[in-house]
Amino acid sequence: MSASLTEINRLRITRIHEIKRESPTVKTFTFHDKLCSKARPGQFIMVWIPRVDEIPMSLSAIGSDWQSSMTVANVGEATDALHQKKAGDLIGVRGPYGNCFTLAKGNTIIVGGGTGLAPLAPLAEELAESPARVTFVAGAKTRNELLLLDRLTAILSRIDGTVITATEDGSHGIRGLATDASQQLLEKKQFDMIYTCGPEAMMYKMFFQAERYEVPLQASLERLMRCAIGICGSCLIGRFRVCREGPVFSSKQLREVKEEFGRYRRDGTGKKCSL
């Protein structure tokens, strides 16, 4: 039986089970929660850091036995407070919220950068269980910042898929951006679906590559979030609430909001500001 809205919205207190450092600025936190372990790839949760704030996070691993993970970059007050936590410390979670990636058949390409790789890892895991063929392009500034690479390589090796890495300084894989690598692949080969998550400038380029090569696209967007249940309007992009109609958007939806997508987000007061 699926969970009720009341259960999903209820703040559940859980202990951090394990913490793994992924890079100088990113850590993965594993915790137990029954509803999170039933989430679909692409869905997100709201994480309450006691006495600090509540912030949206993708699930970077959705396990059996109630175990899930989030992979968090230390960028500000709440994420820094989370980074100070130790295994055994308490956090709160509610969700999972939002829509999820739709699994495609055929030849798929996943393009991710930075912590955008987080929701793409469970997606790759699900695609690996399906008949789809998967090419994964992972980008970062340097080798040290390439996240979840061992896990992605292990997933893709099970199905004879390909992992291509792109670093801006050339310290791992090709020198350049993930979008340079995807451009070369799309030029050479026919794909049936593009999945992307990462910095919005990267997803914006992927949107145009998808348009140019006429491949459907699913992109997971980030916006400021407060309620996560579609009431407060903090997460608007055009007419869409990222927490409800997203976070995963199709090319068709992104065409509708192309005045904002890749250009503006809203700040804490609701005012549009440049990305």
Ligand SMILES: Cc1cc2nc3c(=O)[nH]c(=O)nc-3n(C[C@H](O)[C@H](O)[C@H](O)COP(=O)(O)OP(=O)(O)OC[C@H]3O[C@@H](n4cnc5c(N)ncnc54)[C@H](O)[C@@H]3O)c2cc1C
């Ligand atoms: C659906 C969703 C999934 C996310 N998944 C992840 C994830 O898997 N890993 C991860 O590290 N982060 C993820 N984020 C972003 C994360 O929520 C923010 O980094 C966090 O809220 C910052 O909080 P803070 O108090 O540490 O920083 P703040 O002091 O609030 O902000 C630090 C900087 O980040 C910017 N910022 C804050 N929130 C957002 C946002 N939602 N989108 C874009 N910029 C923002 C601020 O403008 C500021 O420049 C996700 C966001 C959304 C909406």
Ligand code: FES
């Ligand atoms: S976060 Fe409140 S409407 Fe989306």
